[in-house]
Amino acid sequence: MGTKKQLTPYEKVLTARDVKRPGIMEYIDMLFDDFMELHGDRLYRDDTSIVGGIALFHGMPVTVIGNRKGKNTEENIQYNFGMTSPEGFRKAVRLMNQAEKFGRPVITFVDTPGAYPGLEAESNGQSNAIAESIARMSCLKVPTVAVITGEGSSGGALALAVADSVWMLENEVYSILSPEGFASILWKDAKRAPEACEIMKITAEELKEFGLIDGIIPEGKKLFPALDKMFLAELTRLGKFSGSALAANRYQKFRRMDGLYKNTSAWDGKARISN
Amino acid sequence: MTIDDIFKQRKKRWNSLIRIRRNETVEECECPKCKQRETVDKVRANKWVCRNCGYYLSMAPMERIQMVCDEGSFREMNGDFTSEDPLHFPDYGKKLTALHNATGQTDAFVSGVCRIAGIKVALGVLDSRFLMGSMGTVVGEKILRLTEYAGRKKLPLIIFSASGGARMQEGLFSLMQMAKTAAAVDRFKQNGGLFLSFLTNPTTGGVSASFASLGDIILAEPDALICFAGPRVIQQTIGQTLPEGFQHAEFLLEHGMLDAIVEREKCRETLYKLLAWHQK
Ligand SMILES: [Zn+2]
Numbered sequence: 001m002g003t004k005k006q007l008t009p010y011e012k013v014l015t016a017r018d019v020k021r022p023g024i025m026e027y028i029d030m031l032f033d034d035f036m037e038l039h040g041d042r043l044y045r046d047d048t049s050i051v052g053g054i055a056l057f058h059g060m061p062v063t064v065i066g067n068r069k070g071k072n073t074e075e076n077i078q079y080n081f082g083m084t085s086p087e088g089f090r091k092a093v094r095l096m097n098q099a100e101k102f103g104r105p106v107i108t109f110v111d112t113p114g115a116y117p118g119l120e121a122e123s124n125g126q127s128n129a130i131a132e133s134i135a136r137m138s139c140l141k142v143p144t145v146a147v148i149t150g151e152g153s154s155g156g157a158l159a160l161a162v163a164d165s166v167w168m169l170e171n172e173v174y175s176i177l178s179p180e181g182f183a184s185i186l187w188k189d190a191k192r193a194p195e196a197c198e199i200m201k202i203t204a205e206e207l208k209e210f211g212l213i214d215g216i217i218p219e220g221k222k223l224f225p226a227l228d229k230m231f232l233a234e235l236t237r238l239g240k241f242s243g244s245a246l247a248a249n250r251y252q253k254f255r256r257m258d259g260l261y262k263n264t265s266a267w268d269g270k271a272r273i274s275n
Numbered sequence: 276m277t278i279d280d281i282f283k284q285r286k287k288r289w290n291s292l293i294r295i296r297r298n299e300t301v302e303e304c305e306c307p308k309c310k311q312r313e314t315v316d317k318v319r320a321n322k323w324v325c326r327n328c329g330y331y332l333s334m335a336p337m338e339r340i341q342m343v344c345d346e347g348s349f350r351e352m353n354g355d356f357t358s359e360d361p362l363h364f365p366d367y368g369k370k371l372t373a374l375h376n377a378t379g380q381t382d383a384f385v386s387g388v389c390r391i392a393g394i395k396v397a398l399g400v401l402d403s404r405f406l407m408g409s410m411g412t413v414v415g416e417k418i419l420r421l422t423e424y425a426g427r428k429k430l431p432l433i434i435f436s437a438s439g440g441a442r443m444q445e446g447l448f449s450l451m452q453m454a455k456t457a458a459a460v461d462r463f464k465q466n467g468g469l470f471l472s473f474l475t476n477p478t479t480g481g482v483s484a485s486f487a488s489l490g491d492i493i494l495a496e497p498d499a500l501i502c503f504a505g506p507r508v509i510q511q512t513i514g515q516t517l518p519e520g521f522q523h524a525e526f527l528l529e530h531g532m533l534d535a536i537v538e539r540e541k542c543r544e545t546l547y548k549l550l551a552w553h554q555k
Contacts, residue, residue, distance in 0.1 A: 117504030127484040130488075257448060
């Protein structure tokens with residue numbers, strides 16, 4: 001282990017996008033039994049860039065939702081490169097509602113370059129679909145665990161990541177937008193992406209340090225056993241809370257993400273008229 | 276110091292800031308659309324609508340507040356929250372200081388309580404002049420606190436949005452403000468609160484994809500650009516020019532994403548009407 005080379009943030013971006021990495025269906029195969037995919041948003045169509053359904057985890061029914069990317073060009077076109085349209089977010093919300101109704105925990109796998117920026121997606125209310133997914137996930141009355149398994153980019157990633165417990169694989173990235181997009185906005189030059197990665201703070205270690213994620217999962221041979229162990233521990237821990245306690249704790253967890261992690265009293269000490 | 280004293284002090288500060296800004300600005304301003312020049316006083320008297328072509332100029336938060344609130348009724352909250360620059364982002368601190376000096380605000384959101392035709396409300400206004408109205412930790416925290424305050428005091432919540440989306444300089448902290456604000460307004464609404472979300476030009480990205488799209492009633496100003504991904508990003512992705520009026524308020528109304536388009540002239544009376552109907 002000591003000789004393992006540390007990847008730079010930009011190398012992690014490239015790792016996160018590698019098509020040879022496990023995809024959502026491999027995670028489902030390795031970690032759950034008897035997965036049954038459930039399709040469609042009941043409004044317009046089935047967005048295949050999101051997979052959702054029910055499976056057994058150590059014998060317990062759970063709802064699994066995640067982004068799907070292709071392994072080759074043909075598949076990538078079929079799954080729209082993992083870029084989700086409003087219909088995909090609405091399918092996710094439908095499955096979350098179903099999970100809550102029947103008391104099933106929700107496990108999500110996040111791996112997306114972002115929500116789809118397209119004509120039809122905009123016409124069908126992309127903003128609204130993402131906002132509804134974030135809001136719904138924030139108040140679900142069942143345990144929720146999210147794992148960033150590749151690139152978690154922008155609101156499209158957050159829509160599946162407002163969870164009680166948020167984990168990242170050690171070499172993956174979670175960011176406000178792609179480093180290329182960041183560089184082109186900031187410096188009008190997408191080629192400066194590697195430089196952008198250094199200042200964006202998008203690696204698992206940095207985000208854990210900020211308190212924005214709860215834990216890091218090792219990759220390589222240990223990946224699946226570690227995920228299995230983590231899910232089991234987290235679902236056992238979270239399963240002890242009532243539905244309303246889960247929602248209240250989750251609200252407080254995200255409420256604290258105020259950027260004052262090292263100086264928590266900076267605002268509270270100031271004169272103000274609220275309260 | 277009593278709360279009243281704080282109010283007075285604060286009001287004095289705001290008035291002096293407005294005066295300074297008036298002195299600094301040239302007496303004239305130019306319409307970005309037709310380039311017509313007018314005195315600021317005349318444009319203000321016309322609610323910042325171009326008298327030549329009807330274009331809606333962007334408004335500073337205090338101008339908006341003066342337009343919709345009963346005179347002298349606004350009391351600001353949390354006006355001194357300043358970003359802790361959580362990523363230690365190059366030059367960000369300097370930029371914030373410069374904007375503070377130019378606008379008198381510490382960030383892109385002004386919030387407080389006021390009355391609209393006598394009805395007490397919690398009101399917030401995003402400022403597109405301040406780093407594109409982007410939502411960082413300060414904007415997110417102030418929206419959350421305003422919403423929680425409205426919930427505790429059983430007040431209606433009104434937020435005027437104008438934003439380019441996420442605050443790049445605050446990285447993933449900025450993304451998390453989408454979760455914070457969406458969760459806060461969702462909870463507020465579940466507890467019976469009325470949230471009127473008013474979208475002005477432009478409302479995009481992380482703001483349109485969080486609290487701003489969650490109004491019980493969503494209103495917009497005519498012709499305002501409202502979208503998740505901006506026209507430039509879409510053009511780059513799909514490689515074709517966009518249809519006329521795409522992503523403007525009228526387009527969103529047609530596609531079922533807005534309740535109504537409200538002209539600036541009718542803004543205050545529309546808000547009053549909706550507030551009166553929801554009085555408990
Ligand atoms: Zn004009």
